[in-house]
Amino acid sequence: APQGSPIDNLEDVDGKRVATTYDKLVGDYLAGHGIKSGIIHLDGAVESSVQLGVADLIADVVSTGTTLRNAGLRVFGDPILHSQAVLIASPRVQQDDERLTVLSRRLEGVLTAQRYVLMDYDIPVGDVARAIAVTPGFESPTISPLHDKQWVAIRVMVPREKVNRLMDELYEVGARGIIVTALQASRI
Structure with missing residues (x-):
């Protein structure tokens, strides 16, 4: 989620636009938790979607978080999947x-x-x-x-x-x- 945004937990995602490359995985995860969100499919550079106004937050693969921080984003909540x-x-x-x-x-x-x-x-x-x-x-x-x-x-x-x-x-x-x-x- 963007730095300073009020999105701090999974419930805050309800009604928001979520950009991801993993449509089915993220959609199923959110639906399984009763969250209704708009899933926006993107191929690559998902982290730029918030700055461009395409999405409110993203769901992406993160290892160190450096790319997210550089895009003005922060990690919140639990991982969707460990692999x-x-x-x-x-x-x-x-x-x-x-x-x-x-x-x-x-x-x-x-x-x-x-x-x-x-x-x-x-x-x-x-x-x-x-x-x-x-x-x-x-x-x-x-x-x-x-x-x-x-x-x-x-x-x-x-x-x-x-x-x-x-x-x-x-x-x-x-x-x-x-x-x-x-x-x-x-x-x-």
Whole structure:
């Protein structure tokens, strides 16, 4: 709902125009709670519908809420639906089927890439042990010599959620040129 609007609970939605991409899901949810609203189907950029005057509020997929806040909206009420992705194999597919193994490995690679980033940094040779204590990597970090023989470059995967803290710690032990790169996929 818009920031500062009187819409604070599900009952306040009654009689309002609700923009969503999920017409049936939202319509069924509201009807199941006795709420009569006008459902407006939109494909993409649902959050802009309130500012454009197309709707009074929206029902959309939200993970962090940043896009909503940027559009002058706020979350209220309980989630309509919690979901998760699940891999289900047909009973006709054997557990050791190579296709299932490959698919599982690929999915796990994408999930790992979402949890980790690649961190590169330069460090004086004498400080390598302290830096590796901060970023040990999975098996071991990649260490490459630089033109200046007193320095090396280190490349390592680190948890995305710890990036800022690790950068601070690395800087304190002498690392410079610290760069973080997002991953698309991986195999661990």
